[in-house]
Amino acid sequence: MSAYTWGTQGACVGTPTPDLWHPNGNGVQAQRETQEASRICMMCPIQIECLQYAIDNRVTGVWGGVRIPEGNISGEDRAYKPRMYLDSL
Ligand code: SF4
Numbered sequence: 619m620s621a622y623t624w625g626t627q628g629a630c631v632g633t634p635t636p637d638l639w640h641p642n643g644n645g646v647q648a649q650r651e652t653q654e655a656s657r658i659c660m661m662c663p664i665q666i667e668c669l670q671y672a673i674d675n676r677v678t679g680v681w682g683g684v685r686i687p688e689g690n691i692s693g694e695d696r697a698y699k700p701r702m703y704l705d706s707l
């Protein structure tokens with residue numbers, strides 16, 4: 619499945635609050651945004667594909683229900699399968 623194809627099926631597509639997936643810093647507001655974005659991600663039908671994309675492409679923000687700060691996923695971690703990554707949380 620290509621990134622574009624699955625990306626259009628995300629639970630976050632068309633949301634009125636897209637900034638939730640791009641929290642700034644580590645303050646209370648960022649934590650609330652991360653929690654709300656993650657709650658929506660947990661109901662998303664493409665959660666696994668989304669997290670795999672984030673791991674493969676070193677993106678930041680909330681992907682697949684996981685907040686990925688800049689530089690947080692090492693080359694070693696990128697070899698993880700998304701399901702294993704999610705199960706480890
Ligand atoms: S898992 Fe979360 S960030 Fe990824 S497409 Fe679904 S709702 Fe959007």
